[in-house]
Amino acid sequence: MPKLNGGEIIIESLKKENVDVVFGYPGGAVINLYDALYNSNMKHYLGRHEQGVIHAADGYARSSGKVGVCIATSGPGGTNLVTGLANAQMDSIPLVAFTGQVSSSLIGKDAFQEADITGISLPVTKHNFLVTDIKDLARTIKEAFYIARTGRPGPVLIDLAKDVTQAVAEFDYPERxxxxGYKPTFEGHKLQINKAAKAINDAKKPLLYVGGGAVISGAQAEIRQMVEKAKIPITTTLMALGIYPEDQDLALEMLGMHGTQYANKATLETDLLIAVGARFDDRVTGKLEEFASQADIIQIDIDPAEIGKNLDVEVPIVGDVKRVLKELLPYIEEKENGAWQQRIKELKEKYPLKYEDDDSETIKPQYIMEEIDKYTKGDATIVTEVGQHQMWAAQFHKYKKPRQFITSGGLGTMGYGLPAAIGAQIGQPEEKVVLIAGDGSIQMNIQELGTAQAYNIPIKIIIFNNKYLGMVRQWQEFFFDKRYSSTKIPAPDFVKMGDAYGIWSKSVDKKSELDAALKEAMEHDGPAILDLHIPEEENVYPMVPAGAGLKDMIGG
Amino acid sequence: MTHILSVSVLNKPGVLTRIAGLFSRRNFNIESLNVGKTENPEISRMTIVVNGDEKVLEQVTKQLHKLINVLKITELDKNSIVERDLILIRVKCTRKQRSEIIQIADTFRAQIVDVAPDSLMIEATGTEDKLEALTELLRDFGIAEFVRTGTVALSRGQAAK
Structure with missing residues (x-):
């Protein structure tokens, strides 16, 4: 067996896990690992900040469906990963993060750049490890990848004492x-599946409520068959946009706080809610007591702890969503559900998503999304930051396939979008990747423009510039009598900023100039920034105030 | 409503932090938590007394199961277990009071483990109720110091059910 040093063992282990791309930022405690990288053919993307590095790995994981890998040094390198770990944990994204640690003899001595990153990251990782003996290294990496990608995926952190990356050992990668203590349940319980089938066949007004778990499981084909076989309308969470094409009759698009009126009204009328890989988040349900109160609930989830966490359900099924649906489908009777289909059609006609527009030169954000949808023929991967623009991007673009919409859902991390878009583009080199950003969010990890430029990552950055932290401003308008406390935020000149980074940039404030600018940006060979000036006080509608029931929607 | 959970965990560094951290971040209430090695040195057993209704208990159990180092969780049925707590109490006492305190201790099958001119130390084991009754009686003399292990418990053998 070959003798390798710790850094080399990590590289060889990554190869065994079919990793060919890593994101990272070097430092003293990982210098041996970087030395090993120097000789390897592993593609390493150098970010500009560890937070950017981990969000890029996250965006890569979401777009490619593979495990994202990132590297940071000890101390501040590790602590800068924390937001990215929490973000991945909330959205169940498979990541393996390597951090350097001071040498094992120095641990606990407040050494230079020492931080207890396994302690710090404990609540925001699926699991973490501290490796202080090179004999444990290969096995730990094997376990980390297995834990990250199986069951309900999530981030796993491996903290590496510096002497471990220096030491030499035989490389023997375990087979299994x-x-x-870790045995995820993949197969659904037969009896429960039969129960679910009976409930679905008996239901008059069934409704599918599909979340990110279905995307992770790759269940789009099964979802589609389910919808079409028994004519079951489908609404999705922010995390599952596109799992079923949104231009279809039975698609109700997103539900919840900023969901469509027709999706929310359908939840009030349904007699059987079929939750698939969704976790009844407060942004989805509003007031829990009122959510789907007419309905029995079937909940399919791989994580047993999600069953009944927020809401009691009649038919729980623990298992991998795709496998469970596959088992369930043969028992589902073909049906027309005529009256219910008719009702869904009525709801869609009566309460469409809408916004006010006129013939003036004002550029409405909703209009921009529609134009992007048109220009890209609905095929682009849309990545977002967090805020109003994120909701408009979710609402006014028809998503057609899973992994087409990449966003920070659970944690709502401003600053996620730019690095995630870079990672998403690397994960899907053939796709057009468009970042929808707010002028506030984009500034949170703006340094990653340097990464986009350095590797010529051809993402198209569309900034919805309203000179406000718009979502908070909207809440202040509605609930705090327009007392705009600290939400006015001066933006830099984004065109000059783009220039400074050597990125093609343009600013537009007239509707008549939008299409040409959009075309120019989209066709530009390399990254591009479009700074679009939108009305300062445009609101996201419809809206369910926090804590209210879905029946109490405002506007739209 | 209290529940007693017996949790087997892999004896890895930080396992106690993982469990304690889970309880605090999920807003679960621990009444007591006890940890010690088992017959297998790689495995520790924790006895956790949790406060909450059935729903809370279900979530606690499921969330604990998600921890990679947790092997097995059993809710102990209070009717078929042996449950013990150990207490050490240092009671203030004058020479005159000494025999009275010793009598109380005897009644509870507790032992006097230290005698000083102005105090006695008592060691007692038993169920929570018994130890509370003992503490209550001793309170009149003045409790100088006091420490308790929290509950440990095991299921009885099959025949004893």
Missing amino acids: VNLP
Whole structure:
């Protein structure tokens, strides 16, 4: 068996896990690992900040469906990963993060750049490890990848004492893992599946409520068959936009706080809610007591802890969503559900998503989304930051396939979008990747423009510039009598900023000039920035105030 | 409503932090938590007394199961377990009071483990109720110091059910 140093063992282990792309930022405690990278053919993307690095790995994981890998040094390198870990944890994104640690003899001595990153990251990782003996290194990496990608995926952190990356050992990558305390359930319980089938066949007004778990599981084909076989309308969470094409009759698009009126009204009328890989988040349900109160609930989820966490359900099924649906489908009777289909059609006609526009030169954000949808023929991967623009991007673009919409859902991390778009583009080199950003969010990790430029990542950055932290401003308008406390935010000149980074940039404030600018940006060979000036006080409608029931929607 | 959970965990560094951290971040209430090695040195057993209704208990159990180092969780049925708590109490006492305190201790099958001119130390084991009754009686003399282990428990053998 070959003798390798710790850094080389990590590279060889990554190859065994079919990793060919890593994101990282070097430092003293990981210098041996970087030395090993120097000789390898592993593609390494150098970010500009560790937060950018981990969000890029996250965006890569979401767009490619693979495990994202990132590297940071000890101390501040590790602590800068924390937001990215929490973000991945909330949205169940498979990541393996390597951090350097001071040498094992120095641990606990407040050494230079020492931070207890396994302690710090404990609540925001699926699991983490501290490796202080090179004999444990290969096995730990094997376990980390297995834990990150199986069951309900999530981020796993491996903290590496510096001496471990220096030490030399035989490289022997284990074939399988031995984790007696970790045995995810993949197969659904037969009896429960039969129960679910009966409930679905008996239901008059069934409704599918599909979340990110279905995307992770790759269940789009099964979802589609389910919808079409028994004519079951489908609404999705922010995390599952596109799992079923949104231009279809039975698609109700997103539900919840900023969901469509027709999706929310359908939840009030349904007699059987079929939750698939969704977790009844407060932004989805509003007031829990009122959510789907007429309905029995079937909940399919791989994580048993999600069953009944927020809401009691009649038919729980623990298992991998795709496998469970596959088992369930043969028992589902073909049906027309005529009256219910008719009602859904009525709801869609009566309460469409809408916004006010006129013939003036004002550029409405909703209009921009529609234009992007048109220009890209609805095929682009849309990545967002967090805020009003994120909701407009979710609402006014028809998504057609899973992994087409990449966004920070659970944690709502401003600053996620730019690095995630870079990672998403690397994960899907053939796709057009468009970042929808707010002028506030984009400034949170703006340094990653340097990464986009350095590797010529051809993302198209569309900034919805309203000179406000718009979502908070909207809440202040509605609930705090327009007392705009600290939400006015001066933006830099984004065109000059783009120039400074050597990125093609343009600013537009007239509707008549939008299409030409959009075309120019989209066709530009390389990254591009479009700074679009939108009305300062445009609101996101419809809206369910926090804590209210879905029946109490405002506007739209 | 209290529940007693017996949790087997892999004896890895930080396992106690993982469990304690889970309870605090999920807003679960621990009444007591006890940890010690088992017959297998790689495995520790925790006895956790949790406060909450059935729903809370279900979430606690499921969330604990998600921890990679947790092997097995059993809710102990209070009717078929042996449950013990150990207490050390240092009671203030004058020479005159000494025999009275010793009598109380005897009644509870507690032992006097230290005698000083102005105090006695008592060691007692038993169920929570018993130890509370003992503490209550001793309170009149003045409790100088006091420490308790929290509950440990095991299921009885099959025949004893």
